[in-house]
Amino acid sequence: MKHLVKAATAGFDEKNDVLVTVEPIEAGIEVELTSKVMRQYGEHIKEFITATVKEAGFDGVKVIAADKAAWDYTIKARVLGALERGSK
Numbered sequence: 001m002k003h004l005v006k007a008a009t010a011g012f013d014e015k016n017d018v019l020v021t022v023e024p025i026e027a028g029i030e031v032e033l034t035s036k037v038m039r040q041y042g043e044h045i046k047e048f049i050t051a052t053v054k055e056a057g058f059d060g061v062k063v064i065a066a067d068k069a070a071w072d073y074t075i076k077a078r079v080l081g082a083l084e085r086g087s088k
Contacts, residue, residue: 001059011070011078018070020078022086023062029053030079035067048072050078058087 004024011019031046049063052075063079071077 001008001034002057002083002087003014003060004058004083004086005088006086008048008082009079011074013066013068015068016069016070016074016076018078019066020075020082021064022082024086025060025062027060029059030062031066031083032062033067034065036068037067037069045075048061048075052076053083056080056083 004022007021007023009019009021010018013019028051031049032044033046035042035045045067049065052061053061061083
């Protein structure tokens with residue numbers, strides 16, 4: 001399992017994007033999400049972020065995501081970018 005060594009951010013707080021911040025925690029994966037489309041897609045986005053973190057091989061990560069109606073591929077890219085920055 002990979003672990004974060006520091007907090008890191010990726011993305012922008014703009015329309016059709018997502019601002020993702022990752023922080024190291026003791027264990028597990030926590031997702032804190034704010035989104036304009038929370039009622040329709042909130043659970044899907046949380047599950048997608050969790051799956052992306054697991055797929056990348058990380059544990060002990062808190063993900064804070066401020067979504068502005070981003071597509072899945074954008075969310076994935078931002079999460080992976082933040083994890084990469086936080087692991088160095």
